[in-house]
Amino acid sequence: MSVRIEPIKPLVGGKVTVDKAHLTDPDVVEAIRSALEERGVLVFPEINLSDEEQLALTDALGERVNFTRRVPGSDISATDVYKITLDKEINKEPDYVLGTFFWHVDGVTIDQPLPKATLLSARTLSDEGGATEFANLYAAYDKLSDAEKWQYEGMRVIHTVEASVRHVFGIPPQERIDRWRAMADAMDQPLVWTHADGRKSLLLGTHADGIVGMPNPHGRALLWRLQQWAAQPDFVYTHHWKVGDFVIWDNQGLMHRVVPYTDTGRVMHRTTLAGTERPGKLAPEGSYEKLMEVG
Numbered sequence: 001m002s003v004r005i006e007p008i009k010p011l012v013g014g015k016v017t018v019d020k021a022h023l024t025d026p027d028v029v030e031a032i033r034s035a036l037e038e039r040g041v042l043v044f045p046e047i048n049l050s051d052e053e054q055l056a057l058t059d060a061l062g063e064r065v066n067f068t069r070r071v072p073g074s075d076i077s078a079t080d081v082y083k084i085t086l087d088k089e090i091n092k093e094p095d096y097v098l099g100t101f102f103w104h105v106d107g108v109t110i111d112q113p114l115p116k117a118t119l120l121s122a123r124t125l126s127d128e129g130g131a132t133e134f135a136n137l138y139a140a141y142d143k144l145s146d147a148e149k150w151q152y153e154g155m156r157v158i159h160t161v162e163a164s165v166r167h168v169f170g171i172p173p174q175e176r177i178d179r180w181r182a183m184a185d186a187m188d189q190p191l192v193w194t195h196a197d198g199r200k201s202l203l204l205g206t207h208a209d210g211i212v213g214m215p216n217p218h219g220r221a222l223l224w225r226l227q228q229w230a231a232q233p234d235f236v237y238t239h240h241w242k243v244g245d246f247v248i249w250d251n252q253g254l255m256h257r258v259v260p261y262t263d264t265g266r267v268m269h270r271t272t273l274a275g276t277e278r279p280g281k282l283a284p285e286g287s288y289e290k291l292m293e294v295g
């Protein structure tokens, strides 16, 4: 076997040592797939993948998806490699990138199977900031008390794009709200997600806007407390990037965020692996407006 995978922290993270020439060998792909389940996030230090090599691994792991094609300003004729950067010449919707400073799960406000995994290569780094943090939402569920597990089972959470960019703008102009709504959906997702294999995780992030049937301050306070719980150090791995590093994470079981940076030169190349499980459904019409009512 031409791959070695070592744990980084007890509850999260794995470091992968592999000969790049064997990256898409079936036994290596299988080892990566099962380590992803176990460790949540896998780091391939300074492996320096080209876009073609990254796409080849993405395709070997499953079906690729390009869910950001709906993002205004993205080039729909572009390849399935999405460039994350604050450089407006490359990415015409930097609001979307600024939203990544806050805990989130990729693709959670789009009506589709939740993307299985995200794959990211570091091409150019910022002088300051730019580390990526990953919080294990399986561990966050497992370590709850039995009483809390019982209490949260069955709760439904409305996730919106408005919530995910609320920290980017104070009161956003209507024109921007209209654009965001065109690229995303209000989704009704379970707070505790029971995956097809029986494992359970919390489904959290800044896009979690309120809990169905609960007064808004109470619902949001609970979501905020759970987000803080899930982001405690034991559940989190922080990746300090070097150029050429490549990271894959289980987007269905981890939330992530980037340490803020201002440098428009930072460029990361992302591909996405499609999911097969759809934990939630479109929120009924008017759900967002209902959440905005106080009390």
Ligand SMILES: [Fe+2]
Residues within 6 Å of the ligand: 100, 104, 105, 106, 256
């Ligand atoms: Fe992300």
